[in-house]
Amino acid sequence: MQSREEVAPILLFNDECGVCRFIASWVKTSALARSGVASIDVRPIGQNPEELRTLNQGLNIWDAYATIHLLMPDGSMKLGGEAVAGVLRRLPSTRWFSWAFGINVFGVRPFQAVLNLAYTILADVRPVFGCESCGEPSPWVRPIRWIVRWVASPFHWRHQQGPSRHFTSLPVKGRASEIPHR
Amino acid sequence: MSGNKTIDRIQTVTARTFDRSVLKGEGPIVVEFMSYGCAHCGVIEPDLQQAAKIVESAEKIFRVNIATDRELADIYEIHGTPTLIMFLNGKVVGRDEGPSPVLSNILALIREPYE
Numbered sequence: 001m002q003s004r005e006e007v008a009p010i011l012l013f014n015d016e017c018g019v020c021r022f023i024a025s026w027v028k029t030s031a032l033a034r035s036g037v038a039s040i041d042v043r044p045i046g047q048n049p050e051e052l053r054t055l056n057q058g059l060n061i062w063d064a065y066a067t068i069h070l071l072m073p074d075g076s077m078k079l080g081g082e083a084v085a086g087v088l089r090r091l092p093s094t095r096w097f098s099w100a101f102g103i104n105v106f107g108v109r110p111f112q113a114v115l116n117l118a119y120t121i122l123a124d125v126r127p128v129f130g131c132e133s134c135g136e137p138s139p140w141v142r143p144i145r146w147i148v149r150w151v152a153s154p155f156h157w158r159h160q161q162g163p164s165r166h167f168t169s170l171p172v173k174g175r176a177s178e179i180p181h182r
Numbered sequence: 183m184s185g186n187k188t189i190d191r192i193q194t195v196t197a198r199t200f201d202r203s204v205l206k207g208e209g210p211i212v213v214e215f216m217s218y219g220c221a222h223c224g225v226i227e228p229d230l231q232q233a234a235k236i237v238e239s240a241e242k243i244f245r246v247n248i249a250t251d252r253e254l255a256d257i258y259e260i261h262g263t264p265t266l267i268m269f270l271n272g273k274v275v276g277r278d279e280g281p282s283p284v285l286s287n288i289l290a291l292i293r294e295p296y297e
Contacts (some may be wrong), residue, residue, distance in 0.1 A: 135221025167280025
């Protein structure tokens with residue numbers, strides 16, 4: 001049994017996004033130390049706002065889907081690039097360089113700033129990799145998505161066009177039945 | 183985002199409560215078929231909450247989470263989210279898929295079928 005000090009932070013991920021699932025799977029594998037005790041508890045956000053609030057009273061399900069959240073054992077929450085740094089600090093394979101994120105030069109943490117930017121870019125480009133649930137891409141990503149679709153079209157990769165750009169189409173076969181059940 | 187500081191004015195209905203709340207409900211009823219993992223649903227949420235506040239004396243707004251209530255989504259042939267379906271006395275009188283996340287647009291959409 002884990003003592004209070006050993007409780008692992010909880011990383012919430014969007015299980016309706018392929019990129020997020022891939023990263024979560026890597027974190028889950030990496031978090032298993034040689035002892036077999038996970039240094040991070042990786043969980044899907046799910047669909048129950050009340051259940052999510054039992055993990056942290058201040059946690060809102062819409063916010064959880066909008067930005068990566070790392071729930072710390074002390075009740076605090078790390079978001080975005082800070083959450084990524086929090087994860088990297090706890091993974092056995094990445095903790096050796098994660099000290100760099102704490103370096104402070106005249107009130108600025110340069111490595112953390114780079115990580116924050118990298119997170120923002122990754123979050124923005126998810127729709128390019130086919131994340132339909134991630135919404136309308138940022139304006140700077142739209143030309144990239146257009147090029148990716150144009151390049152992919154000869155390979156019979158067809159985008160399911162919705163009736164509006166504010167619409168997330170469900171897979172054609174089975175429609176709602178195709179959504180993974182939680 | 184709706185935020186945990188604000189009141190949730192949109193009640194969630196499930197396959198179990200849909201009949202009682204929507205089909206047997208009185209007056210104009212709007213149902214949003216959504217999923218928490220759908221970013222477009224997150225974008226429309228604040229405007230829908232605001233619309234629910236404005237029309238609360240005349241109309242009721244409910245949500246159906248299609249990730250957990252797939253049966254209802256199949257019955258109403260939901261092709262994606264968010265989809266708004268307007269009911270009056272248990273009958274479908276209007277429908278909109280992917281409404282623009284602007285309050286005036288949402289208000290027009292949910293009022294128009296009942297005018």
